[in-house]
Amino acid sequence: MPGFGEVVLTAPLPLKHTPGSVVSEVRGPSIPTAVFETRGIHTEATDLPTLNGSTLRVGDAMVHLRRNRFGLTLRARALHFRYGGDHYRLRAVSRKRFVLTRRADDEDPGVALTAKQSGLGGGRKLVVRTTGRAVAADIALVALFAGVDRAPLTRGGAVRAALGRSARLLAESQA
Numbered sequence: 001m002p003g004f005g006e007v008v009l010t011a012p013l014p015l016k017h018t019p020g021s022v023v024s025e026v027r028g029p030s031i032p033t034a035v036f037e038t039r040g041i042h043t044e045a046t047d048l049p050t051l052n053g054s055t056l057r058v059g060d061a062m063v064h065l066r067r068n069r070f071g072l073t074l075r076a077r078a079l080h081f082r083y084g085g086d087h088y089r090l091r092a093v094s095r096k097r098f099v100l101t102r103r104a105d106d107e108d109p110g111v112a113l114t115a116k117q118s119g120l121g122g123g124r125k126l127v128v129r130t131t132g133r134a135v136a137a138d139i140a141l142v143a144l145f146a147g148v149d150r151a152p153l154t155r156g157g158a159v160r161a162a163l164g165r166s167a168r169l170l171a172e173s174q175a
Contacts, residue, residue, distance in 0.1 A: 005029040011147025024147035031140040032059035092153035
């Protein structure tokens with residue numbers, strides 16, 4: 001990413017390094033290391049960390065996440081958190097597009113980062129457009145959320161994700 005050097009997302013980290021959890025990590029020379037981790041029985045039926053049973057670390061800080069699982073609109077279902085005194089909101093636009101917003105305050109006008117994923121497998125690509133001035137933490141977070149299962153941020157995605165995990169767990173228990 002221009003101005004921030006090479007940003008590398010590893011999603012998920014190999015299981016031998018993270019037994020019992022699914023972890024995505026983003027690193028770069030000019031951004032804080034960010035880690036999103038999911039623990040629990042449902043991790044056996046997922047390829048990426050999910051929003052359920054998850055923790056977010058940015059640098060040395062633990063970040064508390066909150067969302068309304070029963071919200072009817074995309075805005076109501078958004079993920080909210082605070083990092084470094086800034087308020088953030090992550091909302092889905094579609095299955096492959098999402099927006100990370102840092103709310104404006106007295107010191108900064110805020111920023112909106114719109115991300116779009118494309119490609120399959122190893123040829124995946126993330127295009128990020130910014131409105132406002134992005135800081136290193138914004139870049140780390142938007143890249144990290146590309147490696148997280150954001151399906152629960154949409155109603156349809158939440159239903160598909162729950163059904164898919166249930167079917168996968170059932171299939172694994174039958175084997």
